[in-house]
Amino acid sequence: MAAAETVTLNSLVGKSLLRHGADGRYDLHETLRQYAAEKLAADAEIARAVRETHATYYAQLLIGLRAGLRAAGQVQALNRVQCELDNARLAWEWLIARRDGPALAACAESLYQFFNIRSRFLEGAGWLGDAAAALEGMERAEGWLAVLLARQGSLLQRARQHEEALAVLERSQALLSGMDEPLEMGFCLIGLGGVHLRRKDFEQALAAARQAQALFEHGGSPDGLSYALYLQGLIFDRMGEFEVARPLVERAVNAARQSGNPRRMIAPLNLLGDIACSQGDYATAERNFVDALEISRQLDDRFNLGILVNNLATAYHLTGRYELAEGAYRESLLICREQGDQDGEALALNNLGELAVARGKYAEAESLSLQALAIAEELGEEWTIIVCLYNLGEAASAAGAHARALERYRRGAALALEVSAVDQAARIAVNAAHSLWLNGERAAAEALWQAALAHPAIEQAEREKALGWLAELGGTPPEAEDEALLEAALRRWLEES
Secondary structure (H helix, E strand, C coil): CCCCCHHHHHHHHHCCCCEECCCCCEECCHHHHHHHHHHHHCCHHHHHHHHHHHHHHHHHHHHHCCCHHHCCCHHHHHHHHHHCHHHHHHHHHHHHHCCCHHHHHHHHHHHHHHHHHCCCHHHHHHHHHHHHHHHCCCCCCHHHHHHHHHHHHHHHHHCCCHHHHHHHHHHHHHHHCCCCCHHHHHHHHHHHHHHHHHCCCHHHHHHHHHHHHHHHHHHCCHHHHHHHHHHHHHHHHHCCCHHHHHHHHHHHHHHHHHHCCHHHHHHHHHHHHHHHHHCCCHHHHHHHHHHHHHHHHHHCCHHHHHHHHHHHHHHHHHCCCHHHHHHHHHHHHHHHHHHCCHHHHHHHHHHHHHHHHHCCCHHHHHHHHHHHHHHHHHHCCHHHHHHHHHHHHHHHHHCCCHHHHHHHHHHHHHHHHHCCCHHHHHHHHHHHHHHHHHCCCHHHHHHHHHHHHCCCCCCHHHHHHHHHHHHHHCCCCCCCCCHHHHHHHHHHHHHHC
C-alpha cells in the first residue's frame, strides 16, 4: 500500500477489496493479490513504476527507523522491521537490481541492526553481501560498497565465520582508508578487532580497538565509544588482566547509557558480571547478569540471551544453588541449539558437567563434557576445548583416576599456554597440582600452587582452593605477584611428564 492515500485505502476497505487489521496494516486477500499481480505483469511499464514506488516507500521506512533502532524505542523499531520484512526484502531486491548504491547504503544500517539484534547473522550477511556484489565494478561506488561490506563482515564475525569476515572487513577498511569517514572506519575497526580477538591475536585486536576509540571520540559517538572501550576490556579480560579490564568496561557502560542505545548495555554488563565472578563477588555478578538479561529478553536478542542465562547459571552454581543452576544451564542449552550456536551448546553441556562434578555425579559429568569436547574440537574453539579438558580432569580426579586426570590437565595446560589463556592456565595449574599431590608428587604440586597463586589472573575460587591445599601440604603462599612463574612452572611440568 506504499504511498496510497488514506481516502483511497478506506474506499477499498469499504468495498471489501482490502482488510484493515488491528495493527493498522492493510491486507489484500490472496485471490485478489494473485489477480492484481497477473494484471500488473501484463504491463511492463506500470509494473516497473509500481516496483519503484514500492521500493522507494520501504527504503524510506528503513531509513526512518535508523535512529529508533539505536535508541529507547528499539523494541518498537525492531518489531516494525519484523512486520515489514517481506516488503523490505522485495524493496531490497529491486534496489539491488537497479544497482541503487545510495539507497542500499542508506538502508544498510537499519537492516544490520535488525539482523544483529535478532541474532540472524548469516541471513543478514547474505542480504548485505548480495548488495555489495551488485555494486562491485561500479564507478564511484566505493563509499557505498564500504558501508555494505563493513556490516556484512560484522555479521559474519558474529556468526563465527572468521576468515570470511576478515577478508570482507579488510576490503572495507581498504576502501575507507582513502575517505574522510571516521565513524565508518571506527565501525569497521571494531569488526576487525573482534576477528583478531577470536584468532587470539591480542596485539592486533587491541590496536584496532584503540584506533576505533580515537575515531569515535573525535566523531562524538558515545555508541561507538562504548563498543571500543568494551572490546578493549574484553581483550584484557581474555589476557587475565582483570584490574585493567574492569575500568574500561565500566566506562563502556557509562558511554552506552549516554548513547541511549539499550542494546549497547548488554555486552559490557555481561563482561562486568564475568569479571566480578572471577574475583569472587558473586552478588555483583548476578546483578549485572540479571540487568543484561532483562534487556536481552525485551529485545528478543536470542544470541545474548543464551550467553547470559548460562552466565547467570554459573553465579548460581558458584553460590551452591544447584537446582537453579541446572535449570538455567538447560535453558541456555535449548536457546543455543535453537540458534545453531554450537560453541554456546558446548559450553552449556560442559557447565552441566561441572555441576555434575559438584554433585558427585562423576560418570554423568564425564559424559556431558565429552559431548562438549567433541563439539568444541570440531569447531576448533580452543578456549572451549580447554574448559572441557579442565572439567574432564576434575571428574577423573574426583573419581580417583588421577593418571587420567593428569593426562587431561596436561592437554588443557599445553593448549592454554599456546593461545595465552592465562586465567585457564592458572585454573588448570591449581587442580593439576591437587592430582599430583594425591598421586604422591608433593614437590611438583607445591611448585604449581606457588606459581598459580603468584599470578594476578587466578580466579578467587581457585585461589581459595590453592591456599587451602597448600596449607594442608604445609607450604606457604608466595609473598609477591610474579606473572612469569606460572608459564615457567607449567612448561617445566609438561616437559617432565
